[in-house]
Amino acid sequence: MKKYDAVIIGSGLGGLVCGYLLVKEGMRICILEKNRQFGGNLQIFSRDKSIFDTGIHYIGGLSEGQNLNQFFKYFGLMDKLKLKKLDENGFDRICFEGDDNEYPHANGYENFVAQLLPYFPNEKENLEGYCRKLQEICAVFPLYNLEVAGKDYLEKSFPFLTQSADSYIDSVTSDPKLRAVLAGTVPLYAGEADKTPLYIHALIANSYIESAYKCIDGGGQIAKHLVANIQALGGDVRNYAECKQFIFSGETVKEVELTSGERIEGTVFISNMHPAVTIDMLEAGKMRKAYVNRIQSLENTISAFVLNLVLKPGSFKYQNYNTYFYRDYKVWETINYKKETWPSNYALFNPASGRSDGFADCLSIMVYMDYKEVAKWAGTFRTFPHHKEIRSEAYEAFKLEKAEKVIDLLEKKYPDIRTKIKSMNCSSPLTYRDYVATQEGSIYGISRSYKDPMKAFVHARTKVPNLLLTGQNVHIHGVLGVTIGAVLTASEIVGMKPLLDKITAV
Numbered sequence: 483m484k485k486y487d488a489v490i491i492g493s494g495l496g497g498l499v500c501g502y503l504l505v506k507e508g509m510r511i512c513i514l515e516k517n518r519q520f521g522g523n524l525q526i527f528s529r530d531k532s533i534f535d536t537g538i539h540y541i542g543g544l545s546e547g548q549n550l551n552q553f554f555k556y557f558g559l560m561d562k563l564k565l566k567k568l569d570e571n572g573f574d575r576i577c578f579e580g581d582d583n584e585y586p587h588a589n590g591y592e593n594f595v596a597q598l599l600p601y602f603p604n605e606k607e608n609l610e611g612y613c614r615k616l617q618e619i620c621a622v623f624p625l626y627n628l629e630v631a632g633k634d635y636l637e638k639s640f641p642f643l644t645q646s647a648d649s650y651i652d653s654v655t656s657d658p659k660l661r662a663v664l665a666g667t668v669p670l671y672a673g674e675a676d677k678t679p680l681y682i683h684a685l686i687a688n689s690y691i692e693s694a695y696k697c698i699d700g701g702g703q704i705a706k707h708l709v710a711n712i713q714a715l716g717g718d719v720r721n722y723a724e725c726k727q728f729i730f731s732g733e734t735v736k737e738v739e740l741t742s743g744e745r746i747e748g749t750v751f752i753s754n755m756h757p758a759v760t761i762d763m764l765e766a767g768k769m770r771k772a773y774v775n776r777i778q779s780l781e782n783t784i785s786a787f788v789l790n791l792v793l794k795p796g797s798f799k800y801q802n803y804n805t806y807f808y809r810d811y812k813v814w815e816t817i818n819y820k821k822e823t824w825p826s827n828y829a830l831f832n833p834a835s836g837r838s839d840g841f842a843d844c845l846s847i848m849v850y851m852d853y854k855e856v857a858k859w860a861g862t863f864r865t866f867p868h869h870k871e872i873r874s875e876a877y878e879a880f881k882l883e884k885a886e887k888v889i890d891l892l893e894k895k896y897p898d899i900r901t902k903i904k905s906m907n908c909s910s911p912l913t914y915r916d917y918v919a920t921q922e923g924s925i926y927g928i929s930r931s932y933k934d935p936m937k938a939f940v941h942a943r944t945k946v947p948n949l950l951l952t953g954q955n956v957h958i959h960g961v962l963g964v965t966i967g968a969v970l971t972a973s974e975i976v977g978m979k980p981l982l983d984k985i986t987a988v
Contacts, residue, residue, distance in 0.1 A: 485747040486512045486718075488975070489738055491725045492754030494522025494918065495961065496952035498708040499968035500752050502557055505717040507976050512746060513717070514738070516724035521705030522754070522918045522953075530792040530905050532835070532844040536917060537925075538701035539831040539846065540568065540804060541961050542689030550689070550962045552628060553969075556985045562707045564698040566834040569802045571597050573694035576666030577807045578659075579894050584805070585663040587691065591617070594691055598663070608655045612664060615650070616691070619684035625957075625966050626685060628986050630979050639681065643935040647683035648675045648814050662811035669806065669829045669848060671959070672783040672926050675814035679932040682958065689962050696834040704961075727763045734948045738763075750975060754953045756782075756921050757928075757940055769945045780938055784817055785911030785923035787851040787881075789888045792844050797902035800842045805830040807895055817850050824884075825849040825891050847888055853911040853922035856880070864916045873912075881908040926959040942971040950974055 488504050490497045493515035501513045519525045523537030543550035544565065554560045571593065572586030588597040591613040599606055622638040624631040651665050665673065667690075671682050697703055709719050729737040729745060737745040753760040757777045761769065808816065808827045816827040831846045862873045885908050892899045911923030920927060930938040940955045950971050954960070957967035973981050 485749070486510045487748070488512075488750045488752060489746050489748035490514065490752045490754060490952075491738060491760075492516075492522065492919070492953070493520040493705070493709070493719065493721075494754045494953055495524055495704070495964045496954070496956070496968045496971070497522075497752065497754035498705060498712070499557065499965055500754075500952050500972050501712050501717055501719070502708055502715075503968065503972040503981065504975065505712055505715045509975075511712070511717045512748070513712070513719045514723040514725055514740070514746065515719070515721045516919070517917065518721055519702070519705075520709050520719065520721060521702055524701045524705040525917060526700035526702035529790065529844075529907055532792045532833075533700045534790050534833060534844060534846055535697075535700050535702075535831075536909075538697065538704070538961060539833075539848075540573075540690075540694055540696050541701075542686075542694055543692050543962050544695045545693035548692050549626060549628060550965065552985060552988070553962075553965050555988045557708060558711045559704065559707055563703060564836065565695045566698050566802070568694040568696060568804075572803050573690065574667055574804050574806060576663045577805055577895060578662070578811065579807070579809045585666070586803075587667065587687075589691060589693055591691060598660075601663075602655075602657065602660050605655055605657065605660055608660075612651075612654045613691075616684045616688050619681055620688045623681070623685065625969065625982075626962075628982060630982060640935075642681040642684065643679055644932050645680045646676055646932045647673060647678045647680045650680045651683075658811045662808065662813045665813050666806045666808070667829075668813055668817075669827070669850070672817060672850070672929070673814060674817055674929075677929075677931045677933070679930055679935060682930065685958060685963070686960060689960075698834045699836045700833065725763065728765070728768075728949070730765055730768060733768070733946070735946060750948050750950065752950045752952055752971060755919055756924075756953075757944075757951055757955055758921060759919060760944075760949075760951065764946070773945045776937070777940075781929040782921050782924035783926040783929045784850050785853050785914055786925050787849050787884055787888070787911075788909045788913075789847045789849075789885050790844065790907050790909070791847070791903050792905045793842055793902050794904045796839075796841050798842045798845070798896075798899075800834075800838055800840055801832045804832070805895070807891070809891075819850060821855075825888055828888065828891060830892075847892065849888055851884075851911055853915075853924075856910050856912050856923075859912060862912070864913070881910060884908065884910075927954040942967070942974050 487509035488511045490513045493513050501511050505511045525536045570589040574587040575584035586597045588594045595609045619642045724741045726739050726741045728735045735751045737747045739745050806829050829848045835843045859877045914923035928938050942950050952968050952971040
């Protein structure tokens with residue numbers, strides 16, 4: 483049996499980046515993926531010849547000299563990806579029912595202020611202060627800036643870990659509409675009032691203000707090229723390889739056993755799964771009870787319902803931006819929705835197609851949804867190699883009912899949208915659970931609170947000496963956040979400074 487230096491469970495972005503970083507260091511690595519398609523949230527699918535993303539709808543920080551661009555250069559991606567830059571004067575548009583204006587989030591901080599000023603002419607000083615604050619926050623997170631953390635890192639960052647995003651935005655201006663516009667992209671991180679820390683808002687908002695891109699024909703190309711680059715360096719990447727349990731020798735993991743009965747031996751093991759799911763694969767007593775209880779007690783972010791529309795040819799002009807729509811200015815309250823008034827908001831993404839003729843092929847509309855709404859079908863599974871059953875007619879009827887309600891809200895902004903629909907399909911929290919193995923279909927993993935920032939902190943190292951974690955629960959979610967988390971994980975094996983020196987030298 484072949485023994486690997488590192489065995490990685492899960493081929494989401496975190497697992498693939500860890501695999502690339504380690505195989506580039508000369509290590510023998512193997513990545514194990516339970517599904518057919520690699521990539522986790524990078525997966526794509528096709529309906530009526532239109533390509534949809536499952537999770538990566540747009541990416542920030544990819545322009546020359548920016549942080550994700552530098553990481554992707556090192557991974558051998560930047561010269562391979564097909565990218566489309568979004569509208570620099572409004573890559574995101576915040577919209578409200580009964581208001582025909584589209585309030586833009588623009589690239590570049592000066593431009594960000596300039597594009598909002600016509601709508602808020604008396605708010606220049608407040609907008610400039612908001613922009614300075616975002617940049618101040620981002621400056622104190624070293625790895626975000628491809629730097630090694632200093633001894634004063636925690637001291638400098640702590641004020642932004644312990645302040646809520648909504649309270650800070652409320653302090654920027656007394657104008658309720660501008661507050662809603664600045665907070666209008668909260669679905670990017672499932673923001674909650676009096677809970678979400680300011681640093682999460684700042685790191686994510688800054689990334690997109692720097693630059694915003696879509697992957698032409700889907701983000702699956704990121705996974706495709708990473709897999710190819712890993713294989714070219716001698717790494718093994720396997721699909722239909724569902725992991726069942728870790729096998730121990732003393733206090734360390736010796737092998738991981740697949741559902742097929744095959745065992746894969748390694749020196750170090752890296753789990754790209756949710757920490758609680760990882761713990762479920764361990765023998766009882768192999769981790770301290772206090773650590774297990776802490777991980778299992780952590781709250782997860784909410785899930786989502788996504789309506790994917792295939793459009794009739796030539797019926798809907800392509801929008802080179804994303805739309806965040808709300809019934810009113812209470813954007814922080816949409817996550818705590820009531821069933822009878824759902825949906826109260828949506829995020830609309832217009833996928834970029836390689837065959838675009840100025841019209842959109844399709845649209846993806848994301849709306850918050852609590853897992854409890856689909857819990858009655860929790861015993862059914864899709865995408866697993868051995869569980870490809872069709873869920874019940876009641877489940878399909880549930881999705882159709884929800885889809886009609888989403889279209890009703892879409893009509894508030896696009897009155898004739900129903901006439902443009904060729905076909906549609908929907909995903910629910912169960913879809914997220916099955917495709918990316920998150921607990922209860924959580925879209926962004928562990929939820930973080932400014933009231934107790936260290937409680938939700940998940941270190942790359944676990945209490946098992948040769949078992950590490952990666953993915954959206956280490957550091958922060960999103961393409962940039964998961965990339966940084968994977969660098970943190972890999973650095974536990976090869977060292978941070980040597981790794982960063984190589985990344986920044988490209």
